[in-house]
Amino acid sequence: MDLLDLIDAVQSVADGVLFGSTYALLGIGFTLIFGVMHKINLSYAAASIGAAYGSLLLLSGFTAAPAIVVFMAAALCGGVIGALVYFIGFKFIPVANPLATLMSTVGLLLLIDEIIVHTTEGVPLAYPALYSDVVVRFGQFMLRGDLMFVFVLGCACMVLFLLLLYRTRLGIATRAVSQQPIASQLCGISILQVNVLTFVVTGMLGGIAGAMSGAAIGMLSPLLAQPLTVKGLIVTVIGGLGSIPGAIIAGLIVGGLESLFQFLRGVTERDLYIMMLLFAFLVFRPGGIFAKASGRD
Amino acid sequence: MDFYLGLAQVIGVHTLLGLSAYCVLLTGQVSLAQAAFFAVGAYVAAILTVIFKWHLFAALGVSAVVSGLTACAVGFPALRVKGLMLVVATLAFGEAVRLFFFNFTYQIQAGELKIGPHGAEGFRQIRYFPEHGWSTFDVLVFIWLMVAMVMACLWWLDQSRAGAVMRAVGEDEVAAHSSGINVTAVKVSAMTIGGVIAGIGGGIFAHYTTHIEHVQFGVILATFAIAYPILGGLSNVFGTLLAVIFIQGFLIEGLRFLGDWRNLLFGALIVLAMNLRPRGFLDSGGVASLKRMLFARKESSGA
Amino acid sequence: MLDLQGIAKHFGGVHAVDGVDLTVKRGEILGLIGPNGSGKSTIVNLVSGLFPLTSGRILFDGDDISDLPSHARVGLGIARTFQNIRLFGQLSVWQNLWVAQNSRLQRQEIFFKRWFGGSAGVQAEIERTLEFFDLAHKRDELAANLSFGEQRRLEFARAISARPSLLLLDEPAAGMNAEEVDQLDARIRKMRDDGFTVLLIEHHVELVMSVADRIAVLNFGRKIAEGSPAAVQDDVAVREAYLGTR
Numbered sequence: 001m002d003l004l005d006l007i008d009a010v011q012s013v014a015d016g017v018l019f020g021s022t023y024a025l026l027g028i029g030f031t032l033i034f035g036v037m038h039k040i041n042l043s044y045a046a047a048s049i050g051a052a053y054g055s056l057l058l059l060s061g062f063t064a065a066p067a068i069v070v071f072m073a074a075a076l077c078g079g080v081i082g083a084l085v086y087f088i089g090f091k092f093i094p095v096a097n098p099l100a101t102l103m104s105t106v107g108l109l110l111l112i113d114e115i116i117v118h119t120t121e122g123v124p125l126a127y128p129a130l131y132s133d134v135v136v137r138f139g140q141f142m143l144r145g146d147l148m149f150v151f152v153l154g155c156a157c158m159v160l161f162l163l164l165l166y167r168t169r170l171g172i173a174t175r176a177v178s179q180q181p182i183a184s185q186l187c188g189i190s191i192l193q194v195n196v197l198t199f200v201v202t203g204m205l206g207g208i209a210g211a212m213s214g215a216a217i218g219m220l221s222p223l224l225a226q227p228l229t230v231k232g233l234i235v236t237v238i239g240g241l242g243s244i245p246g247a248i249i250a251g252l253i254v255g256g257l258e259s260l261f262q263f264l265r266g267v268t269e270r271d272l273y274i275m276m277l278l279f280a281f282l283v284f285r286p287g288g289i290f291a292k293a294s295g296r297d
Numbered sequence: 298m299d300f301y302l303g304l305a306q307v308i309g310v311h312t313l314l315g316l317s318a319y320c321v322l323l324t325g326q327v328s329l330a331q332a333a334f335f336a337v338g339a340y341v342a343a344i345l346t347v348i349f350k351w352h353l354f355a356a357l358g359v360s361a362v363v364s365g366l367t368a369c370a371v372g373f374p375a376l377r378v379k380g381l382m383l384v385v386a387t388l389a390f391g392e393a394v395r396l397f398f399f400n401f402t403y404q405i406q407a408g409e410l411k412i413g414p415h416g417a418e419g420f421r422q423i424r425y426f427p428e429h430g431w432s433t434f435d436v437l438v439f440i441w442l443m444v445a446m447v448m449a450c451l452w453w454l455d456q457s458r459a460g461a462v463m464r465a466v467g468e469d470e471v472a473a474h475s476s477g478i479n480v481t482a483v484k485v486s487a488m489t490i491g492g493v494i495a496g497i498g499g500g501i502f503a504h505y506t507t508h509i510e511h512v513q514f515g516v517i518l519a520t521f522a523i524a525y526p527i528l529g530g531l532s533n534v535f536g537t538l539l540a541v542i543f544i545q546g547f548l549i550e551g552l553r554f555l556g557d558w559r560n561l562l563f564g565a566l567i568v569l570a571m572n573l574r575p576r577g578f579l580d581s582g583g584v585a586s587l588k589r590m591l592f593a594r595k596e597s598s599g600a
Numbered sequence: 601m602l603d604l605q606g607i608a609k610h611f612g613g614v615h616a617v618d619g620v621d622l623t624v625k626r627g628e629i630l631g632l633i634g635p636n637g638s639g640k641s642t643i644v645n646l647v648s649g650l651f652p653l654t655s656g657r658i659l660f661d662g663d664d665i666s667d668l669p670s671h672a673r674v675g676l677g678i679a680r681t682f683q684n685i686r687l688f689g690q691l692s693v694w695q696n697l698w699v700a701q702n703s704r705l706q707r708q709e710i711f712f713k714r715w716f717g718g719s720a721g722v723q724a725e726i727e728r729t730l731e732f733f734d735l736a737h738k739r740d741e742l743a744a745n746l747s748f749g750e751q752r753r754l755e756f757a758r759a760i761s762a763r764p765s766l767l768l769l770d771e772p773a774a775g776m777n778a779e780e781v782d783q784l785d786a787r788i789r790k791m792r793d794d795g796f797t798v799l800l801i802e803h804h805v806e807l808v809m810s811v812a813d814r815i816a817v818l819n820f821g822r823k824i825a826e827g828s829p830a831a832v833q834d835d836v837a838v839r840e841a842y843l844g845t846r
Contacts, residue, residue: 462699464688472688473699475648475650
């Protein structure tokens with residue numbers, strides 16, 4: 001590979017890492033639900049795309065809405081959808097029955113997908129991208145403005161989220177419930193409140209992630225839900241189920257590697273290598289990057 | 298009439314898919330890889346009959362074995378992955394298999410045509426049934442004979458000690474291990490049997506649809522595979538059969554008049570079902586009440 | 601029969617078991633007592649194979665079983681009960697015993713019969729066990745629907761079903777009233793009379809003092825005393841462990 005190719009390769013990795021912040025947010029969402037409720041929410045990525053659609057719907061009257069408002073609208077929709085998902089798909093199913101919850105999230109995935117297809121009649125919608133005409137150059141490298149914005153936004157969300165988790169009462173309550181649900185109740189923590197708020201917060205993160213995907217690609221389509229679900233889950237597992245720093249780092253890594261594989265081997269084989277990466281992790285390090293230390297059990 | 302025959306074929310093959318997931322679910326493993334084993338069975342059987350001109354039964358036998366071996370190979374690393382992570386791992390495996398067939402081309406010249414799997418285009422012209430004079434009805438009978446055989450085998454398994462051992466592993470691995478059960482052997486065996494069943498189903502599927510492509514074997518089919526036994530209830534094989542009949546027959550075909558809306562209904566119905574009956578339709582409670590209903594009627598008519 | 605040589609188990613910085621030598625003689629009932637956190641349950645988990653050893657060796661009838669998986673140890677004749685009952689709730693009482701039959705008696709049967717058939721011998725064996733534990737009338741009941749006392753008995757019965765020579769009982773008297781403890785006492789004695797060797801982990805001091813031939817005392821993962829019940833009761837170190845020093 002000559003120098004030009006090398007530069008192109010690094011360029012694609014850089015682009016990938018920037019986009020990887022989307023995967024990181026999705027990974028945080030999946031991993032947090034798993035950490036608090038010990039269930040997987042398969043409908044999460046679909047809900048994120050749904051929230052992005054929702055933001056378009058909300059602001060459909062305002063043709064010249066600044067993009068930042070669109071993102072906030074997506075976050076808002078995400079939060080609402082998140083709460084709905086909790087009440088319809090999680091609240092009333094017995095805790096001891098993870099199969100039933102899994103199935104209900106599958107149902108929600110199909111439902112959200114179909115609602116999107118119905119209301120848009122299957123036509124992809126354009127999504128506003130911010131700073132898409134801005135390009136920053138470093139010699140041979142260039143960083144796309146829209147990707148950089150997505151990345152910075154993603155990082156800002158992650159920082160805010162970590163602050164929420166580690167510096168607020170809600171954060172402590174969430175962590176307590178994930179470790180000892182019954183004892184937490186005895187300490188006066190309302191499980192219902194914590195669960196709802198967990199879904200709302202992850203829903204908001206998801207909404208922003210959905211908006212970010214739309215902005216990076218330039219348009220929204222219901223077809224996005226499936227690959228985002230698979231990638232999001234892969235990121236979650238590689239990062240370690242239940243580990244938030246793991247999800248963040250894994251998200252960026254997967255984003256970068258995905259782009260690199262695409263550059264090296266083309267789009268059709270790209271995903272195959274991501275799968276192989278996942279399998280490598282499952283064989284050599286099933287706990288993920290940040291495997292939880294083994295306890296007495 | 299042909300329409301209903303076709304529907305019955307679909308129900309039969311999907312029952313095999315569901316039963317393959319049922320077998321694995323008994324041991325507590327939630328596998329989204331059954332669609333992948335199904336795909337392997339489909340491609341292998343089709344290649345054998347179309348390219349190598351094998352007899353269907355022999356081709357199905359080989360596809361069953363190949364799918365079984367694939368499942369066995371998956372079964373071992375699956376042991377290292379706990380609980381819900383297995384869902385993700387098998388989902389990724391399924392996607393990897395689908396991507397493999399997306400890229401897989403193996404064609405030979407046959408007269409003017411090229412036949413064989415052709416990457417994204419899929420595998421066309423799987424014309425064993427028409428070429429050998431099987432009518433739709435013949436195929437239907439064949440499918441349901443296979444379904445009956447598999448259900449009988451699984452039913453018998455359920456009544457035997459092996460079945461109780463599988464369910465014990467599914468309930469509490471630690472207790473099973475401490476009771477002298479070789480949990481590894483049980484889980485891998487269940488996965489293998491599931492693979493064999495899926496392989497048979499896939500092989501038959503390829504032949505009655507005559508055209509298979511990678512898209513058909515994706516995440517949606519994988520979720521359908523586990524949906525059948527979960528919705529139907531894990532206490533016996535008939536639950537899975539009922540779930541397939543309900544979903545494929547009633548929901549997808551019967552509600553055709555609802556047009557596009559029935560897809561919406563499908564997702565909503567799953568959510569509703571899981572909220573109302575988390576253990577599935579024919580769980581042990583359902584079977585008990587069914588028995589009461591049937592036997593109560595007997596008593597009242599005899600009295 | 602069972603020889604624990606310098607066994608230790610560390611969980612990160614916690615030394616749950618810290619170098620314990622213990623021998624259980626064939627045909628005896630050895631009681632293992634100690635304050636909470638002294639490592640009693642950990643020892644059961646180490647012997648039954650649930651936890652791997654950090655160091656040391658476990659010998660059973662002279663063979664080193666330290667690296668054998670749990671189910672293989674059951675095959676050799678070591679069975680255990682769980683302190684917090686771990687039954688197969690969705691299986692019937694009869695099925696719970698049936699799945700645990702996988703050991704000596706069954707290994708004599710050929711593969712097919714063991715898994716798919718069912719000989720009269722095995723059926724009779726299970727019936728006898730059900731009778732002994734007073735559970736025959738509940739044979740078709742789901743284990744999850746039994747009362748707490750019945751569940752405890754089933755847990756015990758399931759361990760016996762494996763036809764072990766060594767029985768590890770992990771706090772079997774927990775949560776029992778006086779009458780139930782007396783019944784348990786009688787059952788353990790009957791076990792010993794029938795030729796079983798028993799390692800009994802218990803908090804219920806009266807039961808242990810009554811039924812055990814010898815007693816070992818643990819504290820902070822180490823053995824601090826060993827001997828006859830009377831000797832142990834008088835031991836100063838034991839008093840200090842339970843009551844503290846003055």
